[in-house]
Amino acid sequence: MISRDAIEAAARRLTGRVRRTPVLTDGPVGYKLELVQHAGSFKTRGMFNKILTAAEDGLPAAGIIAASGGNAGLAAAYAARELGVPAEIFVPVTAPPVKVAKLAKLGARVVQAGVEYAEAFAAASVRGAETGALFCHAYDDADMVAGNGTVALELLEQLPAGFDTVLVAVGGGGLIAGVAAALHGQAKVVAVEPRNARALNAALDAGAAVDVPVSGVAADSLGARRAGAIAVETAVAAGLSSVLVDDQAIVEARRRLWEDYRLVVEHGTACAQAALTSGAYVPAVGERVIVLLCGANTDPADLA
Known part of the structure; x- marks a missing residue:
């Protein structure tokens, strides 16, 4: 697992380079709006x-x-x-x-x-x-993961009253590895993946990274055939839970994010919201949940 020190060093390195993205709250659910980051996603x-x-x-x-x-x-x-x-x-x-x-x-x-x-x-x-x-590996690189983890440090600063759970869409695992490392011991992190692109979920089942077939509406951003080694190691060490959602749920979650909040996100990003709207993840009474909306590089023409 990436160290908290490495993530804090990344935060200092990124000062003035990246946007401090806002949090939108709606009752017990909050949305970290990383979709407004430079270049349209957390990967910056x-x-x-x-x-x-x-x-x-x-x-x-x-x-x-x-x-x-x-x-x-x-x-x-x-x-x-x-x-x-x-x-x-x-x-x-x-x-x-x-x-x-x-x-x-x-x-x-x-x-x-x-x-x-x-x-x-x-x-x-x-x-x-x-x-x-x-x-520059898209996800399985220690410096990449540390930089991605800075989004979770922002959450801790923005929500000083705390939160219980963060739902994170997973492709290769570079985002969830950073978020889980930054929040280790402070909040639960849940991996959300499409059923037909379940690289991390399959790795947790197998006890090691394995190749999986990839298809579906979110494959352009969550289309890693194999989860990164850092993500698998972190998921095991942190005891992360994993849930799966189908394409229909992803499409519906994306549509509802537009209709309810006027947020335009890509299908991969909507995967995290689909965990809630489909019932794949059911919060406990009083549980404070954050949905990490991680990217918006999409054609909005099919949202209407």
Whole structure:
């Protein structure tokens, strides 16, 4: 598990680089609005921390390289642009056009390879070895995880009266690993995954990371075929619970977030809310729950 000291160091490193995102409360449920973060997701925290930490020893002339279903690439491109560093981003051909277009607008060189994140990752790994660029893993990297964990430190500061539970959507596990480490001993953290992209849930069942098939409406952002080693280690050490939701529940949760709060989120983000709206997670009486809404890189055309 990443240390609390590493997360606090990341918070200091990120001062002035990332937004302090707001919390919306509605009775016993609160929403951490990380969807309004720079580049549209929490991953900007991790990417900035990764690049800034590496920059302390000097970055290669080739800059950085990353593989992504979309959000990690957007975060990497944004952080690289802000720091004046070249960026090359590999995404699968199934990446949403809205994300691919935004990558180009941020100045990154975009390469589409494969139909899944795993295939884009393999292509990026080969390219990184050729160029010597700093490889920025989308989720299974200690600096990335520490940066992501800073969102939980903000929650502790913003809600001094406390909270009991945080629901976190999980793909490769870089967000939940940071949140669980930051909140260890202070709040329960629940992993929420699609039934057809259950990498962490399957790892907990098997006792180790395993490959799973990936499909469904949230596969562009929660489409890791295998959970990261840091996430699995953290989930076991912290005793995290895991729940699964189906595609219909995710679509309905996304629609309701729009109708009830006028929040436009991607399907992967709505996965966390779906745990509540579908009954996959039922809070106890008086339990104070935070839903971490982690990204908004989506086409809102299908929300009406």
